Each structure stands twice: as structure tokens, then as C-alpha cells.
Amino acid sequence: MSQLDWVVLAGALGLMVTYGVWRGGRSRDIRGFLLAGKEMHWGTVALSIMATQASAITFLSTPGQAYTDGMRFVQFYFGLPIAMVVLSITAVPLYYRLKVYTAYEFLEGRFDLKTRALTAFLFLIQRGLAAGLTIFAPALILSVILGWDMRVTILVIGGLVVIYTTSGGTRAVSKTQVVQATIILVGMVAAFVVLVGSLPADVSFLDALRVAGKAGRLNAIDTSFSLTNRYTLWSGLIGGAFLQLSYFGTDQSQVQRYLTGKSVAQSRLGLLFNGMAKVPMQFGILLLGATVFAFYQFAAPPIFFNPVQTENARSSADGGRFAALEQCYRDVVGVREQHARELVRAMKTGDPRAQAEAQRAFGAASAEAEAVRKEAIALMRANDRRADPSDTNYVFLSFVVRYLPAGLVGLVLAAVFAASMSASSAELNALASATVVDVYRRLLKPGAEERHYVVVSRLATVFWGAFAIAFAQQASRLGSLVEAVNILGSLFYGTILGIFLTGFYVHRVSGTSVFAAAIVAETAVIGCYLFTPISFLWYNVLGCLAVILIALVLEPWVGSTAARQEPSPA
Amino acid sequence: MAEERPIPQREEPPPFGGTWGVLYVGVLGTLAVLIALFCLFTLVFR
Numbered sequence: 001m002s003q004l005d006w007v008v009l010a011g012a013l014g015l016m017v018t019y020g021v022w023r024g025g026r027s028r029d030i031r032g033f034l035l036a037g038k039e040m041h042w043g044t045v046a047l048s049i050m051a052t053q054a055s056a057i058t059f060l061s062t063p064g065q066a067y068t069d070g071m072r073f074v075q076f077y078f079g080l081p082i083a084m085v086v087l088s089i090t091a092v093p094l095y096y097r098l099k100v101y102t103a104y105e106f107l108e109g110r111f112d113l114k115t116r117a118l119t120a121f122l123f124l125i126q127r128g129l130a131a132g133l134t135i136f137a138p139a140l141i142l143s144v145i146l147g148w149d150m151r152v153t154i155l156v157i158g159g160l161v162v163i164y165t166t167s168g169g170t171r172a173v174s175k176t177q178v179v180q181a182t183i184i185l186v187g188m189v190a191a192f193v194v195l196v197g198s199l200p201a202d203v204s205f206l207d208a209l210r211v212a213g214k215a216g217r218l219n220a221i222d223t224s225f226s227l228t229n230r231y232t233l234w235s236g237l238i239g240g241a242f243l244q245l246s247y248f249g250t251d252q253s254q255v256q257r258y259l260t261g262k263s264v265a266q267s268r269l270g271l272l273f274n275g276m277a278k279v280p281m282q283f284g285i286l287l288l289g290a291t292v293f294a295f296y297q298f299a300a301p302p303i304f305f306n307p308v309q310t311e312n313a314r315s316s317a318d319g320g321r322f323a324a325l326e327q328c329y330r331d332v333v334g335v336r337e338q339h340a341r342e343l344v345r346a347m348k349t350g351d352p353r354a355q356a357e358a359q360r361a362f363g364a365a366s367a368e369a370e371a372v373r374k375e376a377i378a379l380m381r382a383n384d385r386r387a388d389p390s391d392t393n394y395v396f397l398s399f400v401v402r403y404l405p406a407g408l409v410g411l412v413l414a415a416v417f418a419a420s421m422s423a424s425s426a427e428l429n430a431l432a433s434a435t436v437v438d439v440y441r442r443l444l445k446p447g448a449e450e451r452h453y454v455v456v457s458r459l460a461t462v463f464w465g466a467f468a469i470a471f472a473q474q475a476s477r478l479g480s481l482v483e484a485v486n487i488l489g490s491l492f493y494g495t496i497l498g499i500f501l502t503g504f505y506v507h508r509v510s511g512t513s514v515f516a517a518a519i520v521a522e523t524a525v526i527g528c529y530l531f532t533p534i535s536f537l538w539y540n541v542l543g544c545l546a547v548i549l550i551a552l553v554l555e556p557w558v559g560s561t562a563a564r565q566e567p568s569p570a
Numbered sequence: 571m572a573e574e575r576p577i578p579q580r581e582e583p584p585p586f587g588g589t590w591g592v593l594y595v596g597v598l599g600t601l602a603v604l605i606a607l608f609c610l611f612t613l614v615f616r
């Protein structure tokens with residue numbers, strides 16, 4: 001990194017923290033600290049929602065996902081617009097009418113205290129772990145690029161987030177997210193422009209896309225139906241809708257964002273804007289990854305994108321063999337590059353026979369290169385059993401460091417930091433809210449002064465920051481980060497959504513039935529994860545339906561109450 | 571004595587688009603158009 005990069009990165013970090021502390025102000029009551037006084041415009045709500053969901057993991061891992069697996073991951077988000085509409089109609093007006101601080105308050109009025117406590121507990125566990133992953137991602141960048149100690153890096157990143165989140169609460173989080181979203185947008189667009197400009201002079205952007213398409217990287221839609229295929233149109237629309245309903249409707253890190261809106265209308269508009277913009281945004285990030293793939297068909301990629309593990313392999317007992325494989329890989333990708341250029345020429349001529357021949361040769365060279373790469377990864381693993389065979393998270397980062405000019409590297413890193421900080425600040429803020437509102441104020445110390453709860457909220461923010469930092473230290477053992485987060489969420493979201501949907505729509509089910517159903521459903525979901533090949537998006541459907549159906553079955557035996565009145569907030 | 575019924579609160583209209591229903595259809599319609607475009611994208615570059 002050049003000095004200019006450091007200046008840009010440090011300036012952006014300083015701006016974010018200073019702006020957050022400044023705009024956060026000093027709230028004296030819990031409504032100001034946890035809901036920003038409910039004074040946000042829909043534009044701020046929308047950016048805050050988007051910035052909360054799109055963490056650094058999104059910008060690091062998603063392009064790598066497109067590089068290795070193509071663009072089918074975009075289908076994961078197809079359920080999101082559906083969820084935004086459903087929540088705008090149902091949850092938003094309900095939460096406003098009940099004047100809740102957290103989503104879980106609703107459950108006590110509808111069911112009972114133990115159901116509220118169980119759901120809040122599931123949220124705290126799941127979101128606390130996810131917050132650790134969110135902080136881990138940028139720490140990964142610095143440790144790989146600069147060789148910094150991972151532990152120190154995690155502490156620095158987590159510490160910056162804790163400073164302004166503790167100081168200004170939800171207002172600081174939401175206001176800072178607007179700045180962070182701007183930095184992210186500028187950084188990613190700049191990276192895309194440089195990437196397209198870095199293609200060979202005789203290869204246009206369209207040519208590059210055609211090559212990526214021939215290599216199967218532009219497979220945005222898969223209409224097949226399979227419970228074990230991770231990303232299809234149907235798993236995205238059905239499983240994705242359940243996941244997004246649960247995330248945006250019951251996860252306090254998102255509920256808290258739209259509860260800051262001035263009115264129901266402002267909150268709804270924020271959600272609906274997200275419903276319109278999210279899918280194209282994800283498509284753009286995946287297209288960035290697919291374009292990086294196309295770029296590397298005309299330039300030699302490293303045999304493995306994690307430079308630390310590559311260096312370890314070079315200096316291992318099998319270093320000589322690994323070096324030979326690296327040389328072989330360079331030769332093979334050189335041949336592949338020639339075939340890629342021939343394919344471009346053939347496609348321009350429009351001759352089907354020449355095109356088929358060029359595509360066959362390009363495919364054969366690609367397969368050969370992949371075989372050499374797999375052999376190198378196997379060798380790497382043979383020398384170090386802890387070595388991660390996936391380098392998905394390093395693909396985009398590697399390109400940034402190698403090919404972006406001075407200043408832009410700092411800007412892209414600032415964007416990644418901004419993304420991580422915006423998501424983790426919302427998470428810590430929500431964790432603190434659930435801890436104080438659903439646990440401390442409800443169970444441990446009800447009836448204290450507002451200022452006392454604000455102080456406890458600040459302490460809870462610091463506690464969850466420390467928890468996330470501690471978990472982040474272990475996160476490097478996971479594979480693709482974006483999938484890890486989504487799998488982790490899917491283990492819990494279905495059950496939580498089932499509890500809420502039962503509360504919303506199945507009036508004859510009481511608290512004891514839904515509580516027992518939730519325990520059984522969660523056990524079943526974890527069992528599916530451990531013992532079946534069912535893809536994780538379906539866990540959301542399974543967990544949700546299991547809660548509703550089991551609660552209905554149990555109700556005649558364990559239920560105590562038939563129809564319930566609409567709850568009032570605790 | 572007649573039973574007292576709660577007066578339904580009038581929903582705040584959206585600042586644009588006329589009604590909320592129009593906005594909901596707009597969001598879902600955008601999704602349908604995007605899926606169609608992505609299908610086309612997949613087919614063109616296959």
C-alpha cells in the first residue's frame with residue numbers, strides 16, 4: 001500500500017468515527033438512544049437497512065463467489081422484494097401500533113414471557129456470533145495484505161465500531177451508515193471502472209462477458225428444482241422469502257433500523273426502496289466478480305489467491321513440487337489465454353464452426369488449469385491440514401492490490417471497512433437493545449430511570465462488542481464467509497419466523513404450545529444441518545412450517561388459551 | 571345501547587405513487603422484470 005492509500009483509508013476511518021460521535025449526540029432517554037427519537041426520513045431508513053445487510057463479507061466474498069461458482073448466487077435475494085412488501089403490509093403497522101422497542105416485545109403480549117425470552121435468546125446467540133464474522137472480514141484483509149497480527153486488527157476494527165455505537169446509539173449508527181453507504185458506492189464503482197479499463201485493448205467488456213459466459217460464470221438463473229441445489233430460482237423465491245421475512249421482520253438489527261422512521265409511511269418506503277434496489281445491487285457485485293474472472297482469462301492469476309497459504313506451501317517440505325506445479329499452471333493459463341483470444345475472434349466472425357472449435361479448445365485448457373490448481377491445493381493441504389482449500393474470499397482483494405492504482409486501493413479498503421463497520425454497528429446496537437429491553441428492563445430491573453437504562457445500553461454495547469471480537473478470533477476456520485453467515489442465520493431464522501407468524505395469524509395457539517414447538521423445530525433444523533444434504537435455504541421453510549404445524553398439533557394437549565387479544569407492549 | 575366500535579385509523583398515503591398498492595405492485599413487478607432480464611442474460615451468454 002502506498003502512502004496515498006494510507007491517507008485515504010485513515011481519512012475515511014477518521015471521518016466515519018468522528019461523524020458518528022458528532023451526529024449521535026447524547027441521548028438522555030432510551031427512545032432517543034435505541035430508536036433515534038423516531039425521527040428518520042425514509043431515505044436514511046433505506047440506506048441504513050441496506051448498509052446493515054451489506055457487510056464487508058458481501059463485498060469481499062460475493063465477487064469471489066461469482067469467480068468460482070458463477071452468478072447464480074443472485075437468486076438468493078429473489079425472496080427479498082416479496083418479504084419487503086409482506087412486512088410493509090403486516091409487521092410495520094403492527095410494530096408502530098404497539099410502540100415496541102424490539103420485535104420480541106410483541107411475543108409476550110401475544111403468547112407469554114418465556115416465548116419472548118426464548119426468541120430474544122435465539123436472536124442474541126445468532127446475531128452475537130454473526131457480529132463476530134462481520135468484524136472478522138476486514139481484519140482478514142489487513143492481515144493478508146499487510147501481514148498484521150489478526151488479533152490486533154480485530155481489536156482495532158471492533159474498537160472503532162464500539163466507540164461511536166456506544167457514544168451515540170441508534171442515531172449515530174443510522175447517520176454514519178449514510179456516509180458509509182456513499183463510500184461503499186464510490187469505492188465499488190471505481191473498482192469496476194478500473195477493472196473494465198484493465199482488459200486487453202483488443203478485448204471489449206462485451207467480449208469479456210462472452211468469455212465468462214462460455215466458462216459458465218454468467219449463469220444467473222437456474223430453473224431446476226432440487227432440495228440439495230443451493231441456489232435455484234425456486235430456493236431463492238421460496239426459501240429466500242422465508243429467510244428475508246425472518247431477517248427483516250424478526251431480527252432486531254433490521255427491525256430497529258425501520259423503527260427509527262418518523263412514521264409508518266417513512267418506514268415502509270425505506271423497506272420498499274430496499275426491495276427495489278437490493279437485487280440489482282447484488283447483481284452488480286456478482287458481475288464485478290464475473291468480470292474479474294474474465295480479466296484473469298487474459299492475464300495470469302495466482303495458482304491460489306491466499307498469498308499466506310501459497311507462501312507456506314512454497315516453504316514446506318514439498319516446496320519444490322509446489323513450485324513445479326506453479327510453473328505448470330503458468331504454462332497452462334498461458335495456453336488458455338491464447339484460446340480465450342481465439343474464442344473472442346471466433347465469436348466476432350460469427351462462424352459457428354470456428355466458434356465451437358475455439359470453445360472446445362478453451363474449455364480443455366480451462367479444465368487442465370483447474371486440474372493443476374486442484375493438485376496444488378491438495379499438496380497444500382497435505383502439508384498443512386489446517387489450510388483452507390477455499391480462496392474465494394481473496395479473489396477480489398487480490399485483484400485490488402495487484403491492479404488498482406495508488407489511492408484507489410485505499411478507497412476500496414475504506415469501502416470494505418465502511419461496510420463492515422456499518423453492519424457490525426447495527427448488530428451491536430440491536431444486541432444491546434434486546435439485552436436491555438427484553439432481558440434487563442423486563443426481567444432484572446424494571447421501573448428504573450431512563451438515564452439508568454441508557455447507561456446500561458452503553459455497557460451492553462461494549463459487552464457485545466467484546467463478545468463479537470472474541471468470536472472473530474476463531475472465524476478464520478470457516479470457509480466462504482458470506483455462506484457461513486447465511487447458513488448460521490438459516491439455522492435459527494425459520495424457527496423464529498414460525499413463532500412470529502403463529503403470533504400474527506394463528507390465533508388459537510397459545511404460548512406453551514408454540515414454545516414447545518419451537519424447541520422441537522430448532523432441534524429438527526440442527527439435525528437437518530448435521531445429518532442431511534438438504535440445502536440451507538430450505539431450513540427457513542422447514543423451521544417455520546415445523547413451528548406452526550407442531551404448535552397446532554400440541555395445542556389441544558398443552559394449550560391453555562384460545563383466541564388472544566392483540567398484545568400491548570411490555 | 572349500541573356497541574362502541576373502534577374507528578379505523580386512516581392510513582397515511584405514500585408521498586408518491588398514489589396508493590400503497592401501486593407501490594407494492596411496482597416492487598413485485600420490478601422483481602418479475604429483473605428475473606426475466608436475468609433469464610435473458612443467462613441465455614444470451616450461455
